[in-house]
Amino acid sequence: MSHTPEDHTQDEPPAVRFTAATKAYGQVRAVDGIDLVLRPGERVALLGRNGAGKSTALGLLLGLDDPDTGSVHLFGGAPATAVQAGRVGAMLQDGRPIPRVTVRELVTFVSKTYPSPMPVDEALDLAGIREFGPRRADRLSGGQIQRVRFAIALVGNPELIVLDEPTAALDVEARRALWESTRRYAARGNTVLFSTHYLTEADENADRIVVIDRGRIVADGSSERLKRRAGGNLVSFDLAGRPTEGLGQLPGVSEAEVRGDRARLRTDDSDATVIALAELGAIRGLEVTRATLEDAFLQLTDPNGADSRDTGPDAATIDATALVKENV
Numbered sequence: 001m002s003h004t005p006e007d008h009t010q011d012e013p014p015a016v017r018f019t020a021a022t023k024a025y026g027q028v029r030a031v032d033g034i035d036l037v038l039r040p041g042e043r044v045a046l047l048g049r050n051g052a053g054k055s056t057a058l059g060l061l062l063g064l065d066d067p068d069t070g071s072v073h074l075f076g077g078a079p080a081t082a083v084q085a086g087r088v089g090a091m092l093q094d095g096r097p098i099p100r101v102t103v104r105e106l107v108t109f110v111s112k113t114y115p116s117p118m119p120v121d122e123a124l125d126l127a128g129i130r131e132f133g134p135r136r137a138d139r140l141s142g143g144q145i146q147r148v149r150f151a152i153a154l155v156g157n158p159e160l161i162v163l164d165e166p167t168a169a170l171d172v173e174a175r176r177a178l179w180e181s182t183r184r185y186a187a188r189g190n191t192v193l194f195s196t197h198y199l200t201e202a203d204e205n206a207d208r209i210v211v212i213d214r215g216r217i218v219a220d221g222s223s224e225r226l227k228r229r230a231g232g233n234l235v236s237f238d239l240a241g242r243p244t245e246g247l248g249q250l251p252g253v254s255e256a257e258v259r260g261d262r263a264r265l266r267t268d269d270s271d272a273t274v275i276a277l278a279e280l281g282a283i284r285g286l287e288v289t290r291a292t293l294e295d296a297f298l299q300l301t302d303p304n305g306a307d308s309r310d311t312g313p314d315a316a317t318i319d320a321t322a323l324v325k326e327n328v
């Protein structure tokens with residue numbers, strides 16, 4: 001059962017709601033107080049370094065584990081209820097072994113466990129594996145198996161799909177096909193939540209990016225906003241003998257650097273910076289380079305995060321929440 005975008009109102013329970021959820025494994029606080037609301041139709045990327053807590057959070061969301069404290073709701077109810085009702089499809093990071101059946105048999109079998117599945121052919125098409133239908137599922141390549149798992153995630157016709165590093169083993173074409181399928185799926189009003197380490201995938205395929213670091217959300221917003229606030233843009237130009245004082249005070253500029261005859265200004269508002277520069281007189285060789293999502297990501301997350309997390313409450317934490325947290 002899928003909803004069209006017009007179906008949902010603010011009164012409808014969100015697809016996903018984490019409320020102060022925590023989950024610890026011994027001393028490791030894998031999920032350390034997550035608040036998160038996802039609305040129907042959103043495509044959301046979950047980013048974080050290895051061990052940041054992404055898979056643990058997705059496990060809580062799917063009801064595979066219960067939070068120690070706080071709560072997780074799907075469509076206003078318990079995760080297990082939504083999963084049993086076929087409202088959620090998942091592609092997890094640790095794939096289970098696929099038995100000795102054909103791809104079509106396997107997907108058909110899974111579809112029968114759901115109350116209102118999509119036609120098996122449609123799921124095979126969405127995953128780009130129609131031609132593998134008669135092949136044995138345990139004799140496929142890693143990337144082909146990954147696509148079978150994607151078909152399995154979709155076949156129940158869920159309203160929410162959860163994909164933990166879905167493109168990990170996929171070739172370029174299969175990746176593109178997978179993202180195109182998720183785009184079409186979300187366009188029907190469904191919610192897509194995926195984790196990835198490929199930041200360009202998040203940039204291109206998510207309307208919203210949630211960055212998790214050491215079990216906490218450190219940024220939540222559009223890719224544009226993350227880049228602008230955390231990374232800034234770089235405006236560079238030829239000085240052509242012009243004096244350099246005052247450049248650091250131009251609108252938007254947080255940092256000014258002069259190398260040889262070229263000035264580089266880091267700015268969080270390149271439009272304002274360029275207009276102010278233009279008012280100062282002719283500028284030559286102007287170049288505006290955008291901060292990448294990778295710049296933003298590296299600033300937001302702690303390189304020692306996963307390993308230093310079990311040092312207790314005194315461990316240094318990045319508190320970028322106030323800086324970049326933005327509800328969309």
Ligand SMILES: Nc1ncnc2c1ncn2[C@@H]1O[C@H](COP(=O)(O)OP(=O)(O)OP(=O)(O)O)[C@@H](O)[C@H]1O
Nearest residue numbers: 025028030048049050051052053054055056057306
């Ligand atoms: N079953 C478990 N038992 C003990 N510790 C665990 C368990 N599952 C996860 N952890 C720990 O919790 C932390 C978060 O792990 P998680 O798998 O959620 O990270 P992740 O963000 O998905 O990382 P990756 O990008 O490597 O997949 C890590 O420190 C991990 O070692």
Ligand SMILES: [Mg+2]
Nearest residue numbers: 054055056093
């Ligand atoms: Mg993981």
